[in-house]
Amino acid sequence: MRTRQTLAFRLLSTGLGFLALALASIAMTLWVTWQLEGGAAAVNEAGRMRMMSYRLALEAAAGPSARLQAGFRSMDATLDLLGTGDPSRPLFVPWNSASRTEFAEIRREWIALRDAWASGRRPATAEVDALVSHVDLLVSLIEQRLSGWTDLLRGVQLTMVGLAIVVAVLLTYAMHLMVLDPLRRLGQGVRAIRAGLFGARVQVASEDEFGELAEDFNDMAARLESLYGDLEGKVREKTSHLEVERERMAALYDVSGFVSQAESLDDLARGFADKVKRAASADAAIVRWSDDGSRHFLMLAQQGLPPALAEQEQCLPSGGCHCGNASAATAARSIPIRLEAATGGACARAGFESLVTVPVVLHHRVLGEVDLLFRGPHELSGDDRALVEAMASHLAGGIEGLRAAAAEREAAVAGERSLLAQELHDSIAQSLAFLKIQVELLRSARRRGDATAADHTVAEIDTGVRECYADVRELLLHFRTRTDSGDIESALRATLRKFEIQTGLAATLEMTGHGVPLPADVQVQVLHVVQEALSNVRKHAGARSVSVRVAQSPQWRFSITDDGAGFDLDDAPDESHVGLRIMRERAGRIGALVSVQSAQGAGTTVELTVPGPVATEAATPPSSLQGVTS
Numbered sequence: 001m002r003t004r005q006t007l008a009f010r011l012l013s014t015g016l017g018f019l020a021l022a023l024a025s026i027a028m029t030l031w032v033t034w035q036l037e038g039g040a041a042a043v044n045e046a047g048r049m050r051m052m053s054y055r056l057a058l059e060a061a062a063g064p065s066a067r068l069q070a071g072f073r074s075m076d077a078t079l080d081l082l083g084t085g086d087p088s089r090p091l092f093v094p095w096n097s098a099s100r101t102e103f104a105e106i107r108r109e110w111i112a113l114r115d116a117w118a119s120g121r122r123p124a125t126a127e128v129d130a131l132v133s134h135v136d137l138l139v140s141l142i143e144q145r146l147s148g149w150t151d152l153l154r155g156v157q158l159t160m161v162g163l164a165i166v167v168a169v170l171l172t173y174a175m176h177l178m179v180l181d182p183l184r185r186l187g188q189g190v191r192a193i194r195a196g197l198f199g200a201r202v203q204v205a206s207e208d209e210f211g212e213l214a215e216d217f218n219d220m221a222a223r224l225e226s227l228y229g230d231l232e233g234k235v236r237e238k239t240s241h242l243e244v245e246r247e248r249m250a251a252l253y254d255v256s257g258f259v260s261q262a263e264s265l266d267d268l269a270r271g272f273a274d275k276v277k278r279a280a281s282a283d284a285a286i287v288r289w290s291d292d293g294s295r296h297f298l299m300l301a302q303q304g305l306p307p308a309l310a311e312q313e314q315c316l317p318s319g320g321c322h323c324g325n326a327s328a329a330t331a332a333r334s335i336p337i338r339l340e341a342a343t344g345g346a347c348a349r350a351g352f353e354s355l356v357t358v359p360v361v362l363h364h365r366v367l368g369e370v371d372l373l374f375r376g377p378h379e380l381s382g383d384d385r386a387l388v389e390a391m392a393s394h395l396a397g398g399i400e401g402l403r404a405a406a407a408e409r410e411a412a413v414a415g416e417r418s419l420l421a422q423e424l425h426d427s428i429a430q431s432l433a434f435l436k437i438q439v440e441l442l443r444s445a446r447r448r449g450d451a452t453a454a455d456h457t458v459a460e461i462d463t464g465v466r467e468c469y470a471d472v473r474e475l476l477l478h479f480r481t482r483t484d485s486g487d488i489e490s491a492l493r494a495t496l497r498k499f500e501i502q503t504g505l506a507a508t509l510e511m512t513g514h515g516v517p518l519p520a521d522v523q524v525q526v527l528h529v530v531q532e533a534l535s536n537v538r539k540h541a542g543a544r545s546v547s548v549r550v551a552q553s554p555q556w557r558f559s560i561t562d563d564g565a566g567f568d569l570d571d572a573p574d575e576s577h578v579g580l581r582i583m584r585e586r587a588g589r590i591g592a593l594v595s596v597q598s599a600q601g602a603g604t605t606v607e608l609t610v611p612g613p614v615a616t617e618a619a620t621p622p623s624s625l626q627g628v629t630s
Contacts, residue, residue, distance in 0.1 A: 007178060007208035014174055018167050025160045032153040034090060039146040041091035045078055046139045049106070050132050052078070053113075057128045060117035072114055079107055094145035102138040109134060182210035189217055198225035248387045251279035255391045259398030268402065269300035272395050276370060277303045280388055283352065284373040286313065287395070288323070290366055297323070297369060304373070309350045323347075323357060323371050332358045332389050334380045347373060354378035358388045362396040370395070428468055435464045470502075470538075488523045492548060495527065499534050499546070506545040507534075515552030518610065522590045526558060526608060529583045529594065533560040533606040536579040541565060541604060556610040566598045583608075 052075055059068040082103065085092030093099060109131045116127075185202050192200030198221055202214040255275050262268035269287045277285035284304030288297040297316045305313065316323055335355040337348045347355060356372040370392050380388070438461045445453035489511055496507040518526065530548065537546055541564025551557040580596065583606070587594045591611055598604035 007206075007210060010178060010208065011174075014171070018171070021163060022160075022167075025156060025163060028156050029153060029160070032149050032156060035094060035149050036146060036153065038085070038087075038090040038092040039094045039142055039149065041089050042082060042085075042093045043139055043142050043146070045082055045091065046135055046142065049075070049078055049135045053128055053131050053135070056113075056117065057125075061122055064118070064120060068117065072118070075110060075114070079110065083107075093142060094149070096141070096145065099138060099141040099145070102134055102141060106131065106134045106138060178206070178208070178210075182206065182214065186210070186213065186217060189221070193221060193224065198228050245383075248279070248383065251275065252387065252390055252394075255279070256394050259394045260401075262398055262402070265300065265399065265402055268395070268398050272370075272391075272398075273301040273303045276372070276388065276391055279391065280356070280372050280384065282356070282372040283375045286323070286371040286373075288316070288369045288371065290318075290368045300368070306350050309346055312346055321346075323355070323369065332356060332380060332385045332392075334378065336377065351375055356380055356388070358392045360392050360396045360399070362393075362400050367396050367399055428472060432468065435461055435468070438464060467539075488518060488526065489550075491523070491527055492530065492550070495531060495534070496546075496548065499538070503538050505537075505543060508545070508547045510547065510549045511552070512550070513552035515556060518556060522610065525586045525590045526556075526592075526610065529586050529592075529608050530558060530560060532579055532583045532586070536606075537562045537564065537604075539579075540567070543603065558608040558610075559605055560607075561603060561605045563603045566600050566602045566604050568600055569596065569598060 052071065056068065056071045056075065059065065059071055081091065082093055093103070109127070113127060113131060116122075182205065185205075189200050189202040200221060201218050204211050204214045204218075255272065258271050258275065259268065262271065269289075273285045273287045276282075282304070284302065286302045286305065287300045289300045290297055295318050297318065299310070299314050302310050302313070313323070333356065335357065337353060337355050352373040353376055354374040356374070356378065358370040358372070359366055360368040360370060370388070372388070438457050442454055442457040442461065445451075445457055489509070492509055496509055499505070500507050534546065537543055537560070541562045543562035543564030546560065546562045549559045549561070551559075580594075583594050587608060593609045593611075595607045595609070596604065597607070
């Protein structure tokens with residue numbers, strides 16, 4: 001199995017080869033240069049021997065001396081240096097057979113001359129010339145070798161120049177083959193893909209990284225060609241799917257908005273049956289309502305059923321057929337019914353072949369059922385199942401909302417009736433009871449023939465009728481007065497104007513501070529307390545004027561003060577206690593506090609303190625009132 005050669009390996013191998021060649025060439029030039037330097041130093045030392053030979057001949061002619069002995073030692077040292085060489089200088093003779101022979105002759109002749117000069121004999125000039133001639137011949141041999149080394153150095157240098165040129169050309173060509181040409185082919189492929197030619201491919205010319213990249217590019221191009229070839233079909237498929245989802249969401253939003261606006265159960269059921277039939281593309285739709293024990297399912301509305309079948313399906317016992325099955329799982333079910341025509345299936349006999357039942361469930365309690373009928377085979381998909389179940393969930397919420405709204409309206413009516421009964425009981429009923437007593441007294445006076453007592457009783461009855469009439473007018477005033485949701489001041493001024501018209505008393509209103517507006521329900525109760533306090537002033541105080549002071553911060557405080565006769569809190573009349581009890585009950589509904597300050601001849605002040613929003617929500621009606629006993 002052939003090993004895959006990477007581009008990095010090939011570049012590194014080529015570079016290392018060229019580097020080894022360059023290093024060998026440099027080492028060769030360094031070695032030749034070393035040889036040339038050592039040979040040149042040897043030529044200098046050998047040349048000194050000629051001068052030293054003639055100088056020693058002159059010294060020997062003068063006779064033995066210390067200088068002559070020093071010359072002998074210097075000559076010996078030079079011969080030893082040439083024979084052994086000195087790498088530190090560097091100095092060494094480029095030996096061959098001829099140079100070694102000449103060096104041996106030089107050493108032999110020098111020893112003979114040295115011995116002769118040391119013994120005091122004067123050698124002939126010819127002997128000295130023979131030594132010098134051998135030195136010249138040695139120098140000549142060395143120079144010949146140096147000339148060869150010089151020629152070799154020039155050849156190596158010329159070879160290095162040629163090698164550098166060849167290496168540059170080879171590197172350029174290798175770079176072209178291994179890098180530039182693959183990049184060019186890849187660039188052509190990229191430009192072809194960019195131009196939309198997804199059938200373009202790149203030739204795989206190597207097994208290195210560029211080869212892998214070319215293979216990956218070809219795979220990518222094939223993938224793009226495949227995707228692009230089927231792109232229009234996929235776009236159509238995705239568009240169709242998005243359109244179906246849009247229709248489903250529109251149907252769901254339509255049902256949600258319709259359910260939230262339906263005002264009656266009949267309208268809700270009829271509208272929902274029509275919308276779910278169209279959303280599910282069903283041939284008929286039925287909305288059924290379950291009774292409390294889920295024993296029967298009543299048809300609230302239907303769309304698309306034949307009249308005879310609609311009449312027959314008005315009420316179904318639970319579990320009697322596929323529809324109205326309270327024991328079924330709380331999820332939509334698809335049921336084929338096309339085979340039940342022969343066995344008595346009413347829906348199958350009417351031409352329907354498939355049934356989809358969707359339970360209407362709220363808080364794990366079955367409220368009813370939605371049945372969808374199809375005249376052909378039909379199976380719920382996951383999206384269709386989610387849609388009809390979501391629509392059924394909205395229907396359950398709408399039904400429960402209608403129930404809650406009805407209960408709320410019933411509670412509001414009951415509350416109004418209780419309030420009206422309380423008002424009638426605490427005011428008009430007591431006046432009528434008083435008139436009933438006076439009528440009995442009148443009859444008794446007539447039987448006795450007591451005209452004085454009868455006239456007195458008639459006067460009492462007249463006063464009671466007037467007071468009852470005033471109570472009726474005041475009661476009508478209470479129930480007709482409305483508050484502004486953002487400002488109670490206008491309602492208070494309207495109440496005081498009506499009070500002035502009824503009683504002829506002067507009434508003033510003083511507002512201080514700035515506070516958060518009171519909620520509408522709190523304003524109603526506050527206004528009724530103020531009206532009850534004004535009613536007590538009209539009935540019992542005998543006052544000339546009334547002032548109402550309202551402080552809005554740090555909490556709402558309403559003070560109703562009159563300049564009437566006042567009363568002792570412990571000895572207050574029963575009617576005053578009734579009025580105070582009414583004020584206490586109204587204040588208790590909003591968690592407020594009522595206090596009364598009064599004394600004989602000093603007038604009366606009724607003060608209502610309303611807590612802040614947090615305290616109002618958490619408050620409970622107080623069990624007693626400050627300064628008031630019932």
